[in-house]
Amino acid sequence: MTGTKRSGARVARAGAAPYLFLAPAVVLFVLFMALPIGYTIYLSLRRTQVSGLGLGRGSRREVFAGLDNYAAAIGDAELWLGWLRVLGYGALVLTVMLGLALIFALMLDTAHVRLARFSRIAIFLPYAVPGVAATLLWGFLYLPSLSPFQGLLELFDGEANLLGAGTVVYSMANVAVWGGVGFNMLVLYTTLRAVPREYYEAARIDGATELQIALRVKIPLLTPAIILTTVFSLIATVQVFTEPTALRPLTNTIGSTWSPLMKVYRDAFVAGDLYSAAATAIVIAGIALVLSFGFLRIVKNRAFGEG
Amino acid sequence: MSTGVLPARAAARHARPRLHPLRGAVPTAVLLLGAVYCLFPVTWVLIAATKTPGELFSTATLAIGSGLWSNIADLLAYRDGVFLLWLGNTVLYAGVGATLSAAVSALAGYALAKYRFPGRNLVFNLLIGGILVPAVVLAIPQYLLLSKAGLADTYWSVLLPQILSPYGIYLARIYAAAAVPDALVEAARIDGAGHGQIFFRVALPLMTPGLVTVFLFQFTAIWNNFLLPFIMLGDDRAFPLTVGLYTLLAAGANQPSLYNLILTGAMLSIIPLVALFLTMQRYWRTDLSRGAVKS
Structure with a gap:
């Protein structure tokens, strides 16, 4: 039995340790959550513009579409x-x-x-x-x-x-x-x-x-x-x-x-x-x-x- | 429902309730009805998988057939044994994914429970906020981003996105706070x-039962996931069981002669998880509401 019971006490003087412990979770969060969400928002504001007959390289390019896709949805x-x-x-x-x-x-x-x-x-x-x-x-x-x-x-x-x-x-x-x-x-x-x-x-x-x-x-x-x-x-x-x-x-x-x-x-x-x-x-x-x-x-x- | 309340009321008037023979009959009956409802399809597929294609349409629903071994042999021979490959892939995705998920959750949960540091609440809220993000917003861009990295349609594309588990981190934090005494640390x-030594030698052993729960939840989630592998994979040799079963169904739904193959596949894909579930009963804890909505 320990004599003193400090329920709220945390391990102080942590330095870099907690950040290192959190690093794998944070890296995964950035790569597989934050980045995909950002990319979805980015894509939702773009559209393909077709020039000419739409054949061959360079005839299709991605351009800014504003909220057009949302309006369509x-x-x-x-x-x-x-x-x-x-x-x-x-x-x-x-x-x-x-x-x-x-x-x-x-x-x-x-x-x-x-x-x-x-x-x-x-x-x-x-x-x-x-x-x-x-x-x-x-x-x-x-x-x-x-x-x-x-x-x-x-x-x-x-x-x-x-x-x-x-x-x-x-x-x-x-x-x-x-x-x-x-x-x-x-x-x-x-x-x-x-x-x-x-x-x-x-x-x-x-x-x-x-x-x-x-x-x-x-x-x-x-x-x-x-x-x-x-x-x-x-x-x-x-x-x-x-x-x-x-x-x-x-x-x-x-x-x-x-x-x-x-x-x-x-x-x-x-x-x-x-x-x-x-x-x-x-x-x-x-x-x-x-x-x-x-x-x-x-x-x-x-x-x-x-x- | 209300009929069962009458004896309860009569008994409640006395300080020590007398045992009425019908006490508990209504809740017992309701729960047994629920149990029958939940067990029926599983029992049915166990029986249906024993029937030959002919018996499937001619014999009584719950009559056991004579074709179990030939069904299994047919299924294992289907397209050069692709079913076993699907089973192996699923074990790999769920086993490796859930192990890594428990490890990442343990580290993060321990740090969030046992250290005070700038940004702690921000990191916790961001990680937990992931619970609310619908999979649909993630799966398509994950596919596009992994394609750019040359990883789409590989094992990595199914494994990597399923390591981070907001719910796992949340549970690990609760277990670390409850099971690892500050005084010991x-x-x-x-x-x-050192910090690493304390985590591995002191905290990790104490957190193990909780981490088994995290592992089981993530294992089940990955084993049962359909949308992500369905989007990520084109090569059927990398499929998990869920996507494999779907393609089997799509190919055979119009051919009653293939039904026994599909049903046997369904049975074999259910058995491992049900077995794991029944043997690990005591680790299935769902204290997710405790503390979650306190504010």
Whole structure:
């Protein structure tokens, strides 16, 4: 046992040591984060100018384009349709995934639950399945020729097809919910475990039921963790790419520009227009940031504005 | 849900709750339903991979087939064994990438937790801000920049961009602050140990359990990543499993005779990570919310 306990004490007289320790991280940050971000912004402000017939060397050069690419990205109807699709898909994924994660976390934290360890591990298991493989598994489970749900569905609708134009968005959302619910459950459950048990004892002595404790004590305590998981899920959903891309080979109801990020990919690598791809990428990043910060603001005003 | 609350209410009135036989039945049932939902596709693919192409369409969904070994043999023979190459590539990308990531995170997290120096908060905020940067803004310019360096379509192009992990640095900082006592560091200093010695001999052993967690998260992230290798690689001999599986799917989606190949591929690409996940249970910790939103 050491006699003095100075919790805030740091190792002083550091000199160059901390900078050396940080050097690998900072070098990687500059090369693979700062530089690419800067380069994307630079590209988004450029365009190719074609002179003459556009043949031969020197007939194409890169020139400054100002905000033209952004104007084009914002005025692009195809991109807007992508946003609308992702908005519907994202609303579905976020509410169902986080709702289930919250319910599961609260249930795990109930006093007399049985087989909790098994259920916790089973629900977290899809986290270990790559998005492509998850989409492939579900995709085959949706295929009318293979689907075990097909017989059941045809009782209600003879034309049922889980990969049809009207259903594919729900099928896709299910893949994302399946993959993400366990991780979010674990984050919320870990937070709940850190709460001193006395909080609940006090409520119980006051005559609160388990449901009241969940609604009035646990959910308010979970609010910061719920906000955090929502923001991370929001950022991930805005850039959805893997699920629609991997589902495309199995259905003709998903276009090559289904989500905004798929359009960026197509612009950059199929159409070869890096400049508009860069501008669209910045717009997507901007929307992700605005949504996250907007959400944080709304929540903060709600939670702390009244006090 | 609300039906299970009634016995709880009755019991709560007494200081020592009586054990009702149905107590916990509702949460147990809800969680088991969740477990069935989450296990079903994995169980299904384990079974589907045992079926011959004929059995896949004719036998009951959960009936085990007779074609597992021929499916695996077919898959391993597919295009001169490219599947094994994909598996090896994935192990390489995820293993080397996550090891380097844990090392970089350990160094940075230790420095941020145990030293006070000018620029500390700025560096921390910049590194952590990376969590919020969407991959889309990074992947395309990373490809262009690596092309200029002559590294696109090589192993480096998938490995290098995935070493830096903002979340890993954040976790390492928390573990360093919690697991390495200042007094111990100071005692080592008084004994004449240098900064590097203190880090390797004192701090690193104490931080190891936390670093295993960092390693596992990054290993999973790299193993599961699709967008980056999809953009970086053109040569299918450098593909990881995710991109390989996608090309297999794209090639075989219209040929039901290839379905067993695709499903066997999916099964084999899931097993290693699920095994790692189940054996390393106690290292999967997600304390990411602690302290993150305190301000």
